[in-house]
Amino acid sequence: MSERFEIRFSGAGGQGLITAGIILAEAACIIEGKHAVQSQSYGPEARGGASKSEVIISDKPIDYPKATIVDACLAMTQESADKYANGIKPGGVLLIDSDFVKNVPQGDFKVYKMPITRTAKEDLGREIVANVVALGAMIALTGAVSRESGEKAVLSKVPAAFMDLNKKAYSLGFEKIKALM
Incomplete structure (x- = not known):
């Protein structure tokens, strides 16, 4: 990982991307002991409008808490791709939900297409864990944190009754994107 690594999650409000x-x-911060900041923004609609969550991870203290040159971006909807898939650095990555992003933004970055929401719905029976599928995929793509740290952080945030489902969702996203790489 470079000194400063910036990741943007974008989609519609209510998809769990801020989470x-x-x-x-x-x-990054609690489990791996790195420096990290997270910021978020969403339109006035809150649910349904474009929203984003940005995470900056660094080995050193972070002097500016906003993403400036994004290393990796996730776009779950066309609106979020149009609005937030900008500023990806040359050689960076863009992961799109291929069922919802049809006009893929162009740039000097690698694009990965995965039917994230459909994968959650068809493979796990629960569309609500699409954000965890996406998180697993983004961690596999970027290596920003280890697979184990990501899973541990996911499991620390979910109720006991949903641990197995979220563990499967995280692994599914991680494995599916690894197969595409």
């Missing part, structure tokens, strides 16, 4: 960002920041 995914918080989990990633906790994995």
Whole structure:
């Protein structure tokens, strides 16, 4: 990992992407002892409008808490891809939910296409864990934290009754994107 690593999660309000960002920041900071900040923004609609969560991870103290040159971006909807898949650094990565992002933004970055929401619905029977599938995929793509740290952070945030489902969702996202790489 470089000195400063920036990841943006974007989609529609209510998809759990702010939670995914918080989990990633906790994995980096609490579990791995790195420096991390997480910020978020969403439109006035809150549910349904475009929202984003940004996580900055560094080996050193973070002097500016906003993403400036994004290493990796997730876009779960077309609106979020159009609005937030900018500023990805050359050689960075963009992960899109291929069922919802049809007009893929162009740039000097690698694009990965995965039907994230459909994967959660069809493979796990629960669309609600699409954010955890996406988080697993983003951690596999970036290596921002270890697979184990990401899983530990996910499991620390979910009620006991949903641990198995979330563990499967995280592993599914991680494995599916590894297969695409």
